[in-house]
Amino acid sequence: MSKEIATKMSPEGLEIANTYLEHGSIPAVCRKLGVSENEVSDILNKREIKTYIDTVFLDTGYRNRFKITETLDMLIEKKLEESEETEIYTNKDMADLLQMAHKMRIDELKAQTDYEKAKAQTVKTQVNIQDNSGTPFGQGNYGELIKKLMKD
Numbered sequence: 439m440s441k442e443i444a445t446k447m448s449p450e451g452l453e454i455a456n457t458y459l460e461h462g463s464i465p466a467v468c469r470k471l472g473v474s475e476n477e478v479s480d481i482l483n484k485r486e487i488k489t490y491i492d493t494v495f496l497d498t499g500y501r502n503r504f505k506i507t508e509t510l511d512m513l514i515e516k517k518l519e520e521s522e523e524t525e526i527y528t529n530k531d532m533a534d535l536l537q538m539a540h541k542m543r544i545d546e547l548k549a550q551t552d553y554e555k556a557k558a559q560t561v562k563t564q565v566n567i568q569d570n571s572g573t574p575f576g577q578g579n580y581g582e583l584i585k586k587l588m589k590d
């Protein structure tokens with residue numbers, strides 16, 4: 439969890455997020471904490487709470503990319519050991535496992551690239567243009583005021 443997320447979350451939001459991660463449903467959170475469904479939904483829909491839940495969810499268990507990679511490496515290693523012991527080996531089995539590992543890595547890199555592109559597309563500078571072509575002093579009340587002040 440990044441420091442930025444931790445500083446933006448309220449203690450109530452953190453409690454609701456952790457209870458939601460533990461129980462997995464809004465009604466269960468409401469029963470556990472004695473809070474209305476509207477309040478729980480509002481808090482869970484906040485950007486920083488969603489980011490926190492996604493981060494915790496993806497960093498635990500078999501959804502964690504390191505855990506997935508570790509497990510797949512273990513499967514490949516066991517397949518190699520099994521083939522050495524039994525001397526029965528098919529190229530297709532090993533090729534399928536390696537292809538799966540490669541595809542997962544490519545998908546991960548694509549997701550990281552897409553995320554970086556989305557982050558980079560936020561507006562960093564903005565150019566505003568004002569058109570005063572109607573009169574030399576501008577239009578509207580401000581233009582009229584300047585015109586009167588300049589004549590006097």
